[in-house]
Amino acid sequence: MVGAGQLARMTHQAAVALGQSLHVLANSLDEPAALVSPNTSLGSHTDLEALRAFGKSVDVLTFDHEHVPGEHLRTLVAEGIRVHPAPEALVHAQNKLLMRERLADLGVPPFTEVLSVDDAVKFGNEHGWPCVLKSISGGYDGRGVWMLDDPAAAETTVAELLEAGTPLMVEQKVSMRRELAVMVARSPFGQGGTWPVVETVQVNGICVEVLAPAPGLDPDRADAIQDLALRIADRIGLTGVMAVELFDTDDGVVINELATRPHNSGHWTIEGARTSQFEQHLRAVLDYPLGATDQLAPVVVMANVLGAPASPAMGPDERLHHLFARFRDAHVHNYGKQERPGRKIGHVTMLGTDLDDVRRRASLAAHWLSRGEWADGYDIHGG
Numbered sequence: 001m002v003g004a005g006q007l008a009r010m011t012h013q014a015a016v017a018l019g020q021s022l023h024v025l026a027n028s029l030d031e032p033a034a035l036v037s038p039n040t041s042l043g044s045h046t047d048l049e050a051l052r053a054f055g056k057s058v059d060v061l062t063f064d065h066e067h068v069p070g071e072h073l074r075t076l077v078a079e080g081i082r083v084h085p086a087p088e089a090l091v092h093a094q095n096k097l098l099m100r101e102r103l104a105d106l107g108v109p110p111f112t113e114v115l116s117v118d119d120a121v122k123f124g125n126e127h128g129w130p131c132v133l134k135s136i137s138g139g140y141d142g143r144g145v146w147m148l149d150d151p152a153a154a155e156t157t158v159a160e161l162l163e164a165g166t167p168l169m170v171e172q173k174v175s176m177r178r179e180l181a182v183m184v185a186r187s188p189f190g191q192g193g194t195w196p197v198v199e200t201v202q203v204n205g206i207c208v209e210v211l212a213p214a215p216g217l218d219p220d221r222a223d224a225i226q227d228l229a230l231r232i233a234d235r236i237g238l239t240g241v242m243a244v245e246l247f248d249t250d251d252g253v254v255i256n257e258l259a260t261r262p263h264n265s266g267h268w269t270i271e272g273a274r275t276s277q278f279e280q281h282l283r284a285v286l287d288y289p290l291g292a293t294d295q296l297a298p299v300v301v302m303a304n305v306l307g308a309p310a311s312p313a314m315g316p317d318e319r320l321h322h323l324f325a326r327f328r329d330a331h332v333h334n335y336g337k338q339e340r341p342g343r344k345i346g347h348v349t350m351l352g353t354d355l356d357d358v359r360r361r362a363s364l365a366a367h368w369l370s371r372g373e374w375a376d377g378y379d380i381h382g383g
Helices: 006-017 048-056 070-078 087-094 096-102 117-127 151-163 219-236 277-285 316-326 355-371
Strands: 024-026 040-042 111-114 131-135 145-148 168-172 178-186 192-194 198-203 206-212 240-249 252-259 299-306 331-334 344-352
Touching (some): 006 277, 024 048, 048 070, 070 087, 087 252, 096 111, 096 168, 117 151, 117 168, 145 151, 151 168, 178 219, 178 277, 192 219, 219 240, 219 252, 344 355
Parallel strands (some): 024 040
Antiparallel strands (some): 131 168, 178 198, 198 206, 206 299, 240 252, 299 344, 331 344
């Protein structure tokens, strides 16, 4: 796996259960996966020679991010290295404009490439203000996205970004009720599978909660979304798992982004589904039959643990101790990252039958692990 972040760390755990050994390519030995995997090579994902040497040492090459240059991957494939997902699939997560062009008939917002200020102003005048400006490549967790309220804002923002060499596109702002996501898996010979559709809750562009299944989603619409994800996976020739992020609107769903790898919106599957997204990804890239994706409880909620604005008085181990004293059923994943404000440093998953109760407990647990304080004023000593 190229990349040694938390996705590789959790994939390593799934590999052990399958009797496999995950080899990771890391920038440094203090990255999350490198801290737990004995099979770690050092090298940059932008260095062709490092990728070549790494690829020749493993049976199949896969990724925990989308940032490996496509030309490098095409070189590796030409040299006989097995790469999953293939560069032709991965590019749909690397290039937002290409993805929209490829999936235009399946439901994406109106969009256009921005090569000049006039392109953005013309688009806004035709499709309405505000509109959304996006970097075509890169950008995540709210980065690489700018809201253009009017022509004046477009002129200033677009000019600055084009001057800096940022490739841009603009799309219509979607009037949505909420954000949804569905994880889909596909094997090399075309076997596919999906998990239940989930609702993702965003704050300041960062996902804070995932609710499985998406509350109140009509079963027919859920089936249609799962079918859409399978069609996308087949169209791009995916091997592995992929997140399809969607806007839920009054008129149906609109495709927002693709991530051709395990994804934050699928972390709930580790404890909440028959087969986790991480095991499924390995099954797919190794060409094993895919596992069952049934949800194991009526309600599953995953809450991200974000770095606090200020360093908590308690260390992470003490916070974990107190959390387990209050919530014995909490499933905690610590990513082994240094804490800094707003950074995803772990997640908590809770299972149950009542959405409000499960969501409350997951939120309280994540807040405690982040800040070392109970958001409801609970006293661990006094109850």
